[in-house]
Amino acid sequence: MRPFRYEHAADRAQALQLANGPREATASAHITAPIQYLAGGTTLIDLMKLDVMRPEVLVDINALAGQHGAIRADASGLHLGALARMADAADDLVVRRDYPMIAQSLELAASPQLRNMASLGGNVLQRTRCNYFRDPSWTACNKRHPGSGCAAMDGVNRKLAVLGASDHCIANYPGDFGVALAALGATVDIEGAGGRRVLAFEDLHRLPGDTPHIETNLKPGELITGFTVPAGPWTRRSLYLKIRDRQSYEFALTSAAVALDVEGGVVREARIGLGGLAAKPWRSHEAEAALKGRPLDEAAAHAAADAALAKAAGHGEATFKIELGRRTLVRALLQAHAMEV
């Protein structure tokens, strides 16, 4: 690991001050800026050991848990502090009852130890697990080195993206919780040197296009302080279905985040996200539209799944994930429909 300076921030004001040095203004992306926030460290320390991330200063924000670590639900929705741990949100009784999709997306991720460490803010910023990205002995990776090429394109790419990829990068977004946030139309609270702003969670991550090294619309030095999941008649009838190579402690091959508002067997509204399959946390407005106003039966579920994967394109080994993705969504929809709420 390369040397770095360790700084401890006592509160948000100090964190923002420590993380907004003179060079942040000219850094090309939040995630590669020379100063990085340290939350649970389960992405950052891992990638620093692998020499993939090379920050010069770490600003430890764990003391901000008092200010930005709460989990609270009210009539407007669910408010999740960025420093809340995955385990805390997964175990919260109100989250489990009223937003089961959120609880399951966290509970089915990583391991108990990692869920005790990892923060919700850091979780949404986790990096792809593309093998070539994680191993700098491969020179060709546009995400690590813009313009260097993409070793995965003709390499081992079984787990990579079939939705939203580009000719420059076919990496998939590996996280689960972000998919649930995208599906439920959450917003993200951001603080920066210039003040506070709120962004739709769907707009936090960018598609790779020809700049896969710029993963989010955060500006260098900006701090995520929390998320709000809006309340809605669909949040209780919701679930997160994750399909993996092994039963536990594994990233998704495919996953489906589904929430339904059903009245007399007919879908009034649906909220649908897909995980493992796409370049960023993916919401399928197409699948939602395909279900609206229809009785939820197998035919409707298949129609929604076809709509969700209509634009999917497989690169080599990952092609099987298109059909697996369809079947995952069909099963998730039928399971959500059968839920007793």
Add this chain to the structure above:
Amino acid sequence: MELTLNINGRDHRLSLDPRTTLLDALRDHLGLTGSKKGCDQGQCGACTVHVDGRRILACLTLAAAVQGRPVATVEGLAHGDKLHPMQAAFVEHDAFQCGYCTPGQLMSAVACVHEGHAHDRAAIREHMSGNLCRCGAYPKIVDAIEDAAPKMERG
């Protein structure tokens, strides 16, 4: 940098490079080699310890980040010659072969019981999935935890 780590109830003053992980601080600077380094990447659980009473991975934790917070390692489980009920159950049930994963399994198992996740075999398996065992002692590890859980609850 100068820092104080509180390990198994005792304060230790150390002078460490900021890059030092909690795992390396324990093993290389404090001679506490019970916690094991398997993958060093958060993937195996051999380095599991407790911080503030919660199980975490010492290989992905910077020593600097746990200053002043209580850390518990496998060396602190037994009381003198008296094994912790979980250690006794592991011996009783033959819950290891080579023993390399065992300190991490023990720390994780104790936390699993405290969290209330040891109520049945399926829950134990799911909540112990962060601890890999190359020798495949899994069924006996589950036996040991099932046996130790009520004994721990009795104190």
